[in-house]
Amino acid sequence: MEHRDDRERAGADAAADADTTPPITDAQRRTVFAGLLTAMFVAALASTVITTGLPDIAGDLGGLDKVSWIVAGHLLTNCATTPLWGKLSDLYGRKPLLLVAIGVFTAGTALAGIATGIWQLIGFRALQGAGVGGMITLCQAVIGDIISPAERGRYQGWIGAAFASSTALGPLFGGVLVDTVGWRWCFFSMLPFAVGAFAVIQRSLTIPVRRSRVSVDYLGALLLVSGVSALLLLMSFGGRRFAWTSATSGGLAATALVLLAATALWERRAAEPLWPPRLFHSRSFAAQCAAAFLMGTGMYVSMVYLPQFFQLGRGFTATQAGLLMLPFIAANFAGSTVSGRLIARTGRVKLFPMIGMTLSAVSAAVMAWQVLDQPAYALWPAMVVAGIGIGFTSQVLILAAQATVEKRDLGIATSSISFFRTLGGTISTAAFGAIITRRFTDTLPGTLADHRVPADQVPPGGADSALSDPESLRHYAAPLRHAFEDAYAHGMSAIYLVVVPCVLLGLAATAVMRDTRLPVKPRQADGTGAGTEAGPGAGPGAGPDKEVRAAP
DSSP states (O other): OHHHHHHHHHHHHHHHTOOOSOOOOHHHHHHHHHHHHHHHHHHHHHHHTTGGGHHHHHHHHOOGGGTHHHHHHHHHHHHHHHHHHHHHHHHHOHHHHHHHHHHHHHHHHHHHHTOOSHHHHHHHHHHHHHHHHHHHHHHHHHHHHHSOHHHHHHHHHHHHHHHHHHHHHHHHHHHHHHHHTOTTHHHHTTHHHHHHHHHHHHHHOOOOOOOOOOOOOHHHHHHHHHHHHHHHHHHHHBTTTBOTTSHHHHHHHHHHHHHHHHHHHHHTTOSSOSSOGGGGGSHHHHHHHHHHHHHHHHHHIIIIIHHHHHHHTTOOOHHHHHHHTHHHHHHHHHHHHHHHHHHHHHOBOTHHHHHHHHHHHHHHHHHHHHTTTOOGGGGHHHHHHHHHHHHHHHHHHHHHHHTTSOGGGHHHHHHHHHHHHHHHHHHHHHHHHHHHHHHHHHHHHHHHHHTTOOGGGSOTTHHHHHHHOHHHHTTSOHHHHHHHHHHHHHHHHHHHHHHHHHHHHHHHHHHHSOOOBOOOOOBOTTSOBOOOOOOTTSOGGGSOOOOOOOOO
């Protein structure tokens, strides 16, 4: 029944999408795609480029106790606004909303670069995060609009490679900027890329917009954003700023539960729901969202905590830690591009996230053992496996979602995968930070004893100082420094042990997905491809897509 309904929706979408607009040429497609790729790159870069500059920011603007909000505020608005961008783009068109998102990002980035106080910077970073949520979501949705299903895997592979590589390169790029021209250039350096992407997309992208009288579910958006914000605040600061058993933790947990429950109830009765309940009536789509959430745990532990481990657990500088991440970045890039090309040739989708989740689980299990005492270069094989696994999974889940839903839901389906991936990564990042801190504190007395360092020789606030500022660790005497590094390695091992079951659950979720087959672009005698119409089994997102043309 589900397959028959899918075929009926595919036929309806094909008829609805018929348009007399001339098809896009290869040159025009490359121009538009360059703009999308640039926008995706700079949006992903913004999430991590500032992390290595946090100690300098605290020194310039003050408020060391508030510096974590610079990261948390960005993540909150990024994650919470993602589904809103997707829904609005379904209603009013992808291009105008993408340009608005780039404009919001540019404004937030420029203002953050000239901020004169810590709270100003936190607010401007939150504004920047709202733009990032739209850019990441809408760039991927535009690919679904302008690229035929037969070619979509290849293009989504490049988008995924840009996203993962720029996120992982952020700490290295930021460290170089902080050490040379100052932390403000972590913001200023992104502005030319954002302006260039805006200009290219504004000039070159034209998507026929379906005009319809609709209403925006502002109440649903408010409930969702508020509920997610309460949840992320709890996960970010619980166990750090306030105890898990405190009234503050209980209040945030109750608030998140009530608001998210209210969101679910309201969405069932809203005229234009932000998240149409019909999407989750599809077992395949629900499984894709669950897989994206669980995949975020392994993805973010590699991109966020591995660079910190190289600094705090092995004693490298920020620049050296970034260089040590290059094998992971290269493997992720290769996994994203290779999986995209293979999907374009074979049309198979489900196989790749299943392989990716399996590789991620194997890598996490090996890393849990290796980080305790192996040198940095010995971790590279497991990092390469992790990079390939993430590359095989991240963007492919978006392809699967686009092929599962109706054409009218393409934007919200794309944003849903991005939302759950970011939500899973954000929650796990906060939880892993708490695990590392607790494990570090528990094992430090033992590692001090192993290195014959009396406990009274630990500097006041030494543990907290080392965890928040890797530079301070390098000034300690060798035995004390090694004791701290070993304690941090135990914390890193603990979080990889948590990642293993999370990724295995993600593997189970991918197994539930329908085995969607995208149409394949056959090869002609001259070696060029010729597009095909979507076959009956291609899924509802696989019908003929809207055509675009370059603006004159």
